[in-house]
Amino acid sequence: MEDLETLLKQYKHYQDLHLDLNMARGKPCKEQLDLSMPMMDVLNSQADLNCEDGIDCRNYGTLGGISECKKLLGDIIEVDPSKIIIFGNSSLNIMFECVSQAYTHGILGSTPWCKLDKPVKWLCPVPGYDRHFAITEYFGIEMINIPMDENGPDMDLVEEYVKDPYVKGIWCIPKYSNPDGTTYSEATVKRFAALKPEAKDFRIYWDNAYSVHHLYRDKEDFLLEILEQCEKAGNPDIVYKFTSTSKISFPGSGIAAIASSPNNCAEIKRWMGYSTIGYDKVNQLRHVRFFKDLDGIKAQMRKHAEVLRPKFEAVESILEEELSDLATWSKPNGGYFIALKTKGIASKVIARCKDCGLILTEAGCAYPYHKDPEDSLIRIAPSYPSLEELELASRILCLSVKIETLLNK
Amino acid sequence: MEDLETLLKQYKHYQDLHLDLNMARGKPCKEQLDLSMPMMDVLNSQADLNCEDGIDCRNYGTLGGISECKKLLGDIIEVDPSKIIIFGNSSLNIMFECVSQAYTHGILGSTPWCKLDKPVKWLCPVPGYDRHFAITEYFGIEMINIPMDENGPDMDLVEEYVKDPYVKGIWCIPKYSNPDGTTYSEATVKRFAALKPEAKDFRIYWDNAYSVHHLYRDKEDFLLEILEQCEKAGNPDIVYKFTSTSKISFPGSGIAAIASSPNNCAEIKRWMGYSTIGYDKVNQLRHVRFFKDLDGIKAQMRKHAEVLRPKFEAVESILEEELSDLATWSKPNGGYFIALKTKGIASKVIARCKDCGLILTEAGCAYPYHKDPEDSLIRIAPSYPSLEELELASRILCLSVKIETLLNK
Numbered sequence: 001m002e003d004l005e006t007l008l009k010q011y012k013h014y015q016d017l018h019l020d021l022n023m024a025r026g027k028p029c030k031e032q033l034d035l036s037m038p039m040m041d042v043l044n045s046q047a048d049l050n051c052e053d054g055i056d057c058r059n060y061g062t063l064g065g066i067s068e069c070k071k072l073l074g075d076i077i078e079v080d081p082s083k084i085i086i087f088g089n090s091s092l093n094i095m096f097e098c099v100s101q102a103y104t105h106g107i108l109g110s111t112p113w114c115k116l117d118k119p120v121k122w123l124c125p126v127p128g129y130d131r132h133f134a135i136t137e138y139f140g141i142e143m144i145n146i147p148m149d150e151n152g153p154d155m156d157l158v159e160e161y162v163k164d165p166y167v168k169g170i171w172c173i174p175k176y177s178n179p180d181g182t183t184y185s186e187a188t189v190k191r192f193a194a195l196k197p198e199a200k201d202f203r204i205y206w207d208n209a210y211s212v213h214h215l216y217r218d219k220e221d222f223l224l225e226i227l228e229q230c231e232k233a234g235n236p237d238i239v240y241k242f243t244s245t246s247k248i249s250f251p252g253s254g255i256a257a258i259a260s261s262p263n264n265c266a267e268i269k270r271w272m273g274y275s276t277i278g279y280d281k282v283n284q285l286r287h288v289r290f291f292k293d294l295d296g297i298k299a300q301m302r303k304h305a306e307v308l309r310p311k312f313e314a315v316e317s318i319l320e321e322e323l324s325d326l327a328t329w330s331k332p333n334g335g336y337f338i339a340l341k342t343k344g345i346a347s348k349v350i351a352r353c354k355d356c357g358l359i360l361t362e363a364g365c366a367y368p369y370h371k372d373p374e375d376s377l378i379r380i381a382p383s384y385p386s387l388e389e390l391e392l393a394s395r396i397l398c399l400s401v402k403i404e405t406l407l408n409k
Numbered sequence: 410m411e412d413l414e415t416l417l418k419q420y421k422h423y424q425d426l427h428l429d430l431n432m433a434r435g436k437p438c439k440e441q442l443d444l445s446m447p448m449m450d451v452l453n454s455q456a457d458l459n460c461e462d463g464i465d466c467r468n469y470g471t472l473g474g475i476s477e478c479k480k481l482l483g484d485i486i487e488v489d490p491s492k493i494i495i496f497g498n499s500s501l502n503i504m505f506e507c508v509s510q511a512y513t514h515g516i517l518g519s520t521p522w523c524k525l526d527k528p529v530k531w532l533c534p535v536p537g538y539d540r541h542f543a544i545t546e547y548f549g550i551e552m553i554n555i556p557m558d559e560n561g562p563d564m565d566l567v568e569e570y571v572k573d574p575y576v577k578g579i580w581c582i583p584k585y586s587n588p589d590g591t592t593y594s595e596a597t598v599k600r601f602a603a604l605k606p607e608a609k610d611f612r613i614y615w616d617n618a619y620s621v622h623h624l625y626r627d628k629e630d631f632l633l634e635i636l637e638q639c640e641k642a643g644n645p646d647i648v649y650k651f652t653s654t655s656k657i658s659f660p661g662s663g664i665a666a667i668a669s670s671p672n673n674c675a676e677i678k679r680w681m682g683y684s685t686i687g688y689d690k691v692n693q694l695r696h697v698r699f700f701k702d703l704d705g706i707k708a709q710m711r712k713h714a715e716v717l718r719p720k721f722e723a724v725e726s727i728l729e730e731e732l733s734d735l736a737t738w739s740k741p742n743g744g745y746f747i748a749l750k751t752k753g754i755a756s757k758v759i760a761r762c763k764d765c766g767l768i769l770t771e772a773g774c775a776y777p778y779h780k781d782p783e784d785s786l787i788r789i790a791p792s793y794p795s796l797e798e799l800e801l802a803s804r805i806l807c808l809s810v811k812i813e814t815l816l817n818k
Contacts, residue, residue, distance in 0.1 A: 025469070033467045037454040044453065045446040058442040058659040060434070088497045089689045096684035104512055104523065104548065114513065114523035131686070138683045139513065250467040253691040274547045275505035277540070280498045280689065282662035 001325075004406045007399060011356065014396050019357030021393045026178070026336035027384045028247055031307045035300060036249045039290035047289075049282060057281035064269055069255060069284035075294040077208050077243045078225045079259040085268055088279045091244040091256040095205055096135050098240055098258070101271050102168070102201060103139050108237065108267060110201035113139070113168065123161055123170035125153035127339060127366030127377050129178045132171040132207070136368075143368035146170070148177070152184030155191040162197035169203050175223045176210035179366050179379040180339035181332020183221035193229035195238060204239040210335040212301045213247060215309050219333045227259060236261040245287060247336065248300060255287050311382040312338065315394050322398035326405050329380075338380040339366075340397075345404040346375045352400040358393050410734075413815045416808060420765060423805050428766030430802045435587070435745035436793045437656055440716045444709060445658045448699040456698075458691060466690035473678055478664060478693035484703040486617050486652045487634040488668040494677055497688045500653040500665040504614055505544050507649055507667070510680050511577070511610060512548050517646065517676060519610035522548070522577065532570055532579035534562035536748060536775030536786050538587045541580040541616070545777075552777035555579070557586070561593035564600040571606035578612050584632045585619035588775050588788040589748035590741020592630035602638035604647060613648040621710045622656060623743040624718050630742050636668060645670040654696060656745065657709060664696050720791040721747065724803050731807035735814050738789075747789040748775075749806075754813040755784045761809040767802050 002010075043049065049057045051066040064070075065086025074081040087094045103120075106112040113120045121142045124133060128148075136143055144161060146153045152174065161167050172192075174184040184192075192204055206226055214220045230239050237260075245254035258268060291297050315338055319329050323340075330339045342349060347363035354360075361379045364370035380397070382390055411419075452458065458466045460475040473479075474495025483490040496503045512529075515521040522529045530551045533542060537557075545552055553570060555562045561583065570576050581601075583593040593601075601613055615635055623629045639648050646669075654663035667677060700706050724747055728738050732749075739748045751758060756772035763769075770788045773779035789806070791799055 027469050030465065033465065036467075040452050040454045040456065043449050045449045047449065056439070056442065058445075058661060060436050060655075060660040062661075090685045090687075093685040100509055100513065104509065112523075114521075134683055138680075246469075250691060251469040252467060252471075252687055253689045271547075274543055276499045276502040278499075278661055280662045280692070282659060283689070283692070 001402055001406075004403065007403045007406070010399055011403060014356050014399070017357070019392070019396075021358040021385060021389055021396070023381050023385060023390070023393050023397075024359045024361045025384065026381045028251060028304075029307065029384050029386070032304055032383070033250060035303050036290070039249060039286060042289040043282065043286045049285060051281070051285055055281070057285045060277045062281055063273055063276070063278050065257070065279065066281050066284050068288045070257075072288050072291060072293065072297070073243055073255065073257045074259070076297055077211050077241060077259060079227055079241065083227065083259045083261070083265060084257050085265055085272070086255060086257045086279060086284060089252065089254055089256060089283075091207065091209065091242040091246070092131055094242060094256055094258050095132070095207070097275075098203070098205070098268075099135055099139055105271065107201035107203065108263060116166070118166055121164065121167045123153075123158060123167060124368045125170070125172060126368070127179050127379070128171055129173060129207070130361075130365045132205070133368045136171075145368060145373070148180065148182055150182060152182060152188035155188055159191070159195065162195055162199070162202060165198040167197065168199050168201055169205055171205050171207065173207050173209060174226070175208060175221060176213055176332055176335025178209070178335065179337035179377070181330045181335050181337065183223050186224045189224040189226055189229055193226060193233040193235055193238070195235065197238070202238065206239050206241040208241055208243050209247070211243060212297060213304070213336070214301065214334040215305050215312055216333055217302065217305070221333050227261070230261075237263050240264065247304070248297060249287060249290075253283065255284055308383055310387060311390055314387055314391055315380060315382050318391065318394040318398060322395075323401055326401055336381060336383055338382065340378040340380055341376050342378060342401055343405070344375050345401070345408050346372060346378050348404045348408065349378060349397070349400045352404060353397055356396050356400070358396050360397070410811055413812065416812045416815070419808055420812060423765050423808070426766070428801070428805075430767040430794065430798055430805070432790050432794060432799070432802050432806075433768045433770045434793065435790045437660060437713075438716065438793050438795070441713055441792070442659060444712050445699070448658060448695060451698040452691065452695045458694060460690070460694055464690070466694045469686045471690055472682055472685070472687050474666070474688065475690050475693050477697045479666075481697050481700060481702065481706070482652055482664065482666045483668070485706055486620050486650060486668060488636055488650065492636065492668045492670070492674060493666050494674055494681070495664060495666045495688060495693060498661065498663055498665060498692075500616065500618065500651040500655070501540055503651060503665055503667050504541070504616070506684075507612070507614070507677075508544055508548055514680065516610040516612065517672060525575070527575055530573065530576045532562075532567060532576060533777045534579070534581060535777070536588050536788070537580055538582060538616070539770075539774045541614070542777045545580075554777060554782070557589065557591055559591060561591060561597035564597055568600070568604065571604055571608070571611060574607040576606065577608050577610055578614055580614050580616065582616050582618060583635070584617060584630060585622055585741055585744025587618070587744065588746035588786070590739045590744050590746065592632050595633045598633040598635055598638055602635060602642040602644055602647070604644065606647075611647065615648050615650040617650055617652050618656070619744040620652060621706060622713070622745070623710065624714050624721055625742055626711065626714075628742045636670070639670075646672050649673065656713070657706060658696060658699075662692065664693055717792055719796060720799055723796055723800055724789060724791050727800065727803040727807060731804075732810055735810055745790060745792055747791065749787040749789055750785050751787060751810060752814070753784050754810070754817050755781060755787050757813045757817065758787060758806070758809045761813060762806055765805050765809070767805045769806070
């Protein structure tokens, strides 16, 4: 490694460029958004806006979504359409509502969480997704870290914790997880499906956000379908599965859905019926008419991969070149993130990058209460910047890791 | 009036037609939906989907909505864009969320309703909107009937009830109200604005669903703008105002918003930030590019009126012809409903219509707990059926009123 003086000189050079770089959020870039522009033509003023069931999608009603959209989203996450309920544009919004309803009204007859004598607890595989943790924090739920390894969350710990009747849920991103790209092993999925929690209202929040979001055609991770496993294990009601087209079509204007057992779906449709007359069916129809079927989705995802893959490879190659002795990082086969693990200097590196015009997700973001116990993790989101910006940003990041390593020896 | 035998013969004749008529819900008809079809062309694959602020509407973010959409919806309800927050496609959904947040987290620092020792109470002007009452019932809130007259709710009663610290809200449809078409008088609005409720977290839910929904160009009801009145009265935080384009563009695929004081808006945006990354901005942009401004909205509403007016007039003329001695009814200048008041036989008339193939909204629907204390009200929704169906339905309705009048003498 270069000496500190040389490194600081390079750093000063970058500072003088007054850069404005951002690797903070998992947002698709313009090229990816452009891939869905033909979708804007499929429903023009001459189009028939009746769906297959003969329902006029422009009018009120059809709580739970139109049949062909249930089929399409069901195919994406390998679930029968009868188990799918379509909401609006945000799966996060569905998760929030599920927690909120459990808090105010309880689940399948159990005591509403707001009426319990003690706060609810929640298992949080770490590192994980900041917006998940924000929801449970907002409801005053006590979050418990569960370490992840290459097979998923530590299932010994999960099985132990669910003996506590106040443990009511767990956040999971089972495929190409945010941020470390892990896909849960078959054994892990089976252990989830076979969980015997003390709380009858314990639910696995299975956020399958990246189910078809592969980077490589020859290296696609495989995830066992959990609803079927839960049924086999005699545990059909234990899981809520979520999906959306946010990173397939347009992030702000896609379609989101929940899949679950008949009991859970009936309950969800009941409270949904109080909160709306129905979600946007024209947009549901637009998505179906554009993508047509799972093959259409897969073709679209290959185009996304062609945009994303060079970006991931660029970052990984610079990390390899610069940091091989100083840090470790994930090499995901899909999803939106690279997890860079430093030796206890994450917050200092992130601050140093910021002083050089590079915004990274804030330190601790991947942990409940924003507390990374080892101050180790830096989440890299390579999707949004251009390849050129990304290379520059990666150099600055590596330089900052080197400088902070020397300063904190 | 004809004798019972003659009437029953006519009824049998209609029964033998095996009709399938529906005057139950306030749904726009196909001709009205067709008015917005050109909206499907304004954003095609060649369109620039950046909004005025330069934000790419296809991507994540912009909680609270794009500027030009805030302007448009603000103009519809006479509120500055800075006081508007755009949500998804349903204003009912925003109302549900406001009640839910008050229940789980409280309002501006007050105790969350779920933590109070007694149930919250709510004022319900009657007749009113069943889906409003369903929300408060769902949250276990005790609903109190407030009679309406031609000036709006009985304000003496409202002012008396708000002295109770457990009274936390009131449902209002201040213009062309559902179902009786009343527009609150200036004096009523001023008394609302000047309310001094004991509960600091009391809110007026001002559902301005029919603000521009006139039937007659020469008879437009005027409603005083309430936010401004509340500010003047030193009561800026007391009201949540709601609007949507549901009956302007497409009911299932429109835009909904809340308007309120800076304090309330800040709090709403805070909890909104936990529940979503943002609502559908492409649809916001689509609406603005199509309607352009308030003049565009007004032009559209005149086209709606041309479709709706003959339907209202047809029903009113048949009621006049058949029931002048047996019932009274509203003759609204706008909105979606006619309220027919019978002499204590509403449920029997509705059942008799059903046996003849005519579905009306169920008896009691316009009252909390579905209990019409006088079994008087029948809500007529003339918008959806064709003129021909509507005339037939109105005849059957009148016939049923006559028969039940004789049978219940």
